[in-house]
Amino acid sequence: MIIDGHVHMGKGDFGTLDELKQDMQKAGIDKAVLVPGGMIDVRRMTRYITGVEKPKGDDIPNDVIEHIIHSEPDKFYGFYCVNPHKRREAVIDLENGIQKGFKGLKLAPIVHGFSLASKTVMELADLCGQYNVPFYSHVLFSPGASTKKMAALAKEFPNTNFIIGHMGFGPADVDAMEYAAMYDNLYLETSQGSFAGIKTALETCGSSKLIFGSEFPLYKPISSLMTIRELNCKESDFDNILYKNIQYLLNVK
Template sequence: MTAQPVLDFHVRLAPRPGAAARLLAALDDCGLARAVVCAGGTIDLDTLARQLTDGGHVETDADNDAVLAACAGTDRRLVPFWFANPHRPPGAYRERAAEFRGLEVSPAVHGVALTDPRVTALVEVAADNGHPVYTVCLARPGAGVADLVSLARRFPQTDFVLGHSGIGNIDFHALALIRDEPNILLETSGGYTCVAEAAIDRLGAARVVFGSEYPLQHPAVELAKFTAIATTPADWRQIAWENAHRLLGEEKP
């Protein structure tokens, strides 16, 4: 699937020695031209897994400076997103928004619902700066796909990206919920091939973006998903390249 250029819309970078070099090597190995980078390492995976099952949260700040440093000097190959901590006022994001290209909020990590005024305040900053908003929904009150729909309707000029193919591996219901919301796109990491295929069919290729969730998922695995469903070259170019550039407010190279 890499005969056409690919922008991976969701990778993570933990503030660890050599992490940036390993990320670039993984992109090279898979033939990926660019990637949107969010901070990783904000929560250890055992704690995250427990929170996904039982609830809970951390109030740890993401290392956005490490992301910015890694992206610098890559000639726009790595694109930095601000990973917000809703337990903090939005002032830091507002002050530094020009250095970043988008916003991520994570109910799974910080435990703050998409319906919470603190998230709304962050999205207001994103809207003021033309940033897309990436989030992952959960099967709990205030953090579901229907809650994302409500948030997106309040900001119709702002693009939202529903990560990981919705909730779980087979979330056809998410596709139904976002179908009539043109400012919500679906990022396909994690979901089964049947969901990716249905997303193209039900939403259209113009509302689907490729992402891998590296390093938790190797990009090669997510690329194989689109090979398996025999994505047409025209659809693949939109999913892998054109839609991401539109979200970033960039002309397609």
């Protein structure tokens, strides 16, 4: 069994569901966790990081994900994305999303530009704990959405499980690895992670804290999976990384 823990799905023609299914089949991936995509054209990522272009943050395609997870509930799981600047509306939105079958929260600091220490983010983290669904977020170089801030949330909300996307910030975020080792409820998702970074994380926080993800369509799932395969770890470690950890967090079999 292999579950891809991080796949983007949006409304455009870049990274369609058909393409995803083909890529999953090619890589031998059985299931995937879908998060809303397309708010940023990842093919032009640098323009967003430098602020030259602005994300389409108001148009979050949760409806696309909802349709897919209801159509193929045994193959796809969904994370619901909200804009914390919507405050109470964001919290209510997430609760509705969970009740509609979404299995987790996805935050996008680079799209919506909020602080992980804001009141609404705290409320979202608390809600995730109440519903036992994971809280997934990228971390950035921006101090308000840093690895340290994500770790502070994990400490503040011990009943909520947190996933740091893309192994943290940069090619080898040692802080993210050490925080994952320090806090039981903090996990790292491997997409965009370097081989050396994932290898170091395996040694620092163990396989029980790593979740395989591909970041489709920016990356091909087969190449992301190959990086994990190259770790040459024990079968039980592969199982943890490739499906067991995410199964545990999603409460699925």
